[in-house]
Amino acid sequence: MDSSLHATLGLLLGCCLWGAWGQTKIHVSNGGIWGTWGAEQSCPGNSFAVGFSLKVELPQLAGEDTALNGIRLLCSDSSTIQSKVGPWGWWGLVMKCPSGQRLTQFRLRVEPCRGLKDNMAAKNIEFVCTGGVKLRGDGLCRGKWGPQSHSCGPRGICTIATKVEAPQGKGDDTALNDVYFRCCRPETLTPTTTLPPTTTTQSPTSTQPPTSTTQSNVGPWGSWGPVKKGLSGQRLTQFRLREEPCRRLKDDTAANNIEFACTGGAELRGDGRS
Helix, strand or coil: CCHHHHHHHHHHHHHHHHHHHHCCEECCCCCCCCCEECCCEECCCCCCEEEEEEEECCCCCCCCCCCEEEEEEEECCCCEEECCCCCCCEECCCEECCCCCCEEEEEEEECCCCCCCCCCCEEEEEEEECCCCEEECCCCCCCEECCCCCCCHHHCEEEEEEEECCCCCCCCCCCEEEEEEEECCHHHCCCCCCCCCCCCCCCCCCCCCCCCCCCCCCCCCCCCCCCCCCCCCCCEEEEEEEECCCCCCCCCCCEEEEEEEECCCCEEECCCCC
16 A cells, blocks of 8 residues: 555544544543433633632521532633533632643542432532642532542543433432533644743842732621731741531531741741631
8 A cells, every 4th residue: 555545544543533532521430310411511712621610509407408509610711611500509719720720630529329318419529630739629528529530631621511400399409410521622732832031130028018918709707807927028838727627417617727837937827716
């Protein structure tokens, strides 16, 4: 056979396999058993998933609990996509991979079937970014974490589909039960651009007090305490949290305090609960 024909057939076969791998479906084995699958939704153009948020119903104590109701992906072009979503709960904080990284792998926290008791199915999800960073959602703490899905590698995730049970009226509601994703196509990967080195001038350390403050999502209760500062010229560089574990149907408080470490080694402990 002519060598040029060999090359053409090899190229065609390679393109077919390359494209098929790029749209690989990744899933987990511990998803819930109830509900129907929603339509697949994909990030537009050559964009890809860089973050996510969850729609979660908090424990109802005397009522029906559904826990996880929806998963929304944040795409690299700042758009968002979601598949089928349950009617209960509220959307939480957006969690994002570090700059330049993508969502590429996941696992689900699921409560197994409890027979005639209140079933909730999926409770939480945890993603892995292409650089290895793990992003755990703000779902509920009951149930068990299942195994990791396969990884999409550097291409990351581009498509989502969710399995959601419709409201059951007087029956047991479970809302979101399962999810799968599809990997991005190869064309979403752009060649790495090497920029020429630039010369930077380091400014002297400022000893002026801060003139502004920043904060993210804040709860509505309580009052702000006094500001605690490190020594002049030092910065906050490390932290740890004091948390109360899940108490199931009892009153949960979650995070109770935080302690920062400064660049010089000094520790600044907040005035939360001890």
